[in-house]
Amino acid sequence: MFLAAGLTLVAAGPAFAHSLLVESAPAAGATLPSSPSTLMLRFNNRIEKPLSRVRLVDSTGAQQALTLS
Numbered sequence: 001m002f003l004a005a006g007l008t009l010v011a012a013g014p015a016f017a018h019s020l021l022v023e024s025a026p027a028a029g030a031t032l033p034s035s036p037s038t039l040m041l042r043f044n045n046r047i048e049k050p051l052s053r054v055r056l057v058d059s060t061g062a063q064q065a066l067t068l069s
Helices: 001-012
Strands: 019-025 039-043
Touching: none
Parallel strands: none
Antiparallel strands: 019 039
16 A cells, blocks of 8 residues: 555656746846846746745845835
8 A cells, every 4th residue: 555655656746836937127147237127027837926025136135125016
């Protein structure tokens, strides 16, 4: 009985539960001379807003305010 359950778990394969960032403007990791007026993020799947966060930081690592729409 334990062997059958173990084989089922192994045969199931990995589950891809996380959305991936596929495009952004400005580009992810970009260094800009000033804060951008807008950010565009595109993911490969729908994201769960309550479980997600976006941070904009300056060159010292201090978080900058964002207004989400």
